[in-house]
Amino acid sequence: MKNIVLLMTVAGSFVFASNGEALIKEKCATCHTLSIPTMEILPSFKAPPMDAVMFHMKDVIKGEKNLKAFIADYVYNPDVSKSVCESNKVQKFGVMPSQKGKVTQEELAFISDYMIATYPRKKFIQNLKEILKNDEITALRNSPFLINSENLPHMTKLLIQNWDKAKLGLSDVQKSQLIVIRKNTIGGIKKLKKQIKFLEFEIAEAMRDRESVESVEKEVEEVAKLKTEATMIHLKCIANTMAVLKDKQVAFLLPMWE
Numbered sequence: 221m222k223n224i225v226l227l228m229t230v231a232g233s234f235v236f237a238s239n240g241e242a243l244i245k246e247k248c249a250t251c252h253t254l255s256i257p258t259m260e261i262l263p264s265f266k267a268p269p270m271d272a273v274m275f276h277m278k279d280v281i282k283g284e285k286n287l288k289a290f291i292a293d294y295v296y297n298p299d300v301s302k303s304v305c306e307s308n309k310v311q312k313f314g315v316m317p318s319q320k321g322k323v324t325q326e327e328l329a330f331i332s333d334y335m336i337a338t339y340p341r342k343k344f345i346q347n348l349k350e351i352l353k354n355d356e357i358t359a360l361r362n363s364p365f366l367i368n369s370e371n372l373p374h375m376t377k378l379l380i381q382n383w384d385k386a387k388l389g390l391s392d393v394q395k396s397q398l399i400v401i402r403k404n405t406i407g408g409i410k411k412l413k414k415q416i417k418f419l420e421f422e423i424a425e426a427m428r429d430r431e432s433v434e435s436v437e438k439e440v441e442e443v444a445k446l447k448t449e450a451t452m453i454h455l456k457c458i459a460n461t462m463a464v465l466k467d468k469q470v471a472f473l474l475p476m477w478e
């Protein structure tokens with residue numbers, strides 16, 4: 221009797237093991253949601269959704285073999301420096317706890333095959349594109365800069381997203397220099413943004429109250445002056461950051477500047 225039960229469990233787990241979908245639900249879905257994330261459920265997540273994980277992985281790691289190897293390694297030995305996800309997101313969630321002892325490498329092979337074949341789904345990419353577009357419009361609307369060309373990178377944002385990555389390889393000295401640059405940049409721009417917002421509001425009010433265009437000319441000139449100042453801070457931030465980074469690091473962050 222005992223033997224029959226044992227046999228059944230062994231056979232059962234074998235069938236189970238060959239099913240990547242069942243395994244991912246059992247071993248990974250407690251943290252990584254497998255459904256397409258929506259704005260409403262986003263804040264309750266313990267980890268990035270599987271769609272997002274695979275989106276980043278396929279963006280950075282090319283070829284099925286390399287993807288499988290990355291998953292096999294990361295699930296046992298997670299480390300922020302290896303992560304393909306944005307460093308600030310990893311910091312937000314905390315690094316993934318190692319799943320050594322909770323999932324075997326055989327099971328992981330099935331799981332990763334399933335992950336690679338399934339994610340990211342089309343609908344997720346569509347949603348993501350829409351979110352990014354909306355973010356861009358909002359950023360543009362609130363931008364204190366005169367130049368909003370895509371060719372001028374947002375250095376502090378780029379750095380935050382890649383802060384801990386081994387591929388960028390920031391040294392501690394570089395990090396502390398970059399933190400100072402970031403602090404000065406953000407501090408300066410925050411102050412100007414507030415003044416610009418206030419003036420823009422005043423100008424809109426005046427237009428609403430049918431005041432003459434001439435009556436707001438001074439304010440418009442003031443907005444231009446403040447935006448010039450903010451733009452210069454932005455350019456200085458780029459120049460100062462470039463001075464801290466090595467050529468190789470710039471090439472990693474800004475492949476389009478090559």
Ligand code: HEC
Pocket residue numbers: 244247248249250251252266267268273291294295298299300302303304305309310313314315316317319323331
């Ligand atoms: C206890 C919660 C938890 C479980 C269980 C879990 N993960 Fe994660 N995982 C996380 C968190 C948190 C992150 C984001 C931080 C990070 O990247 O380390 C993450 C990130 C990842 C990443 C992205 C790595 C990167 O580049 O940042 C992969 C791949 C991954 N998990 C695979 C898996 C697989 C496969 C399973 C199931 C075998 C699994 N995880 C189970 C919490 C979990």
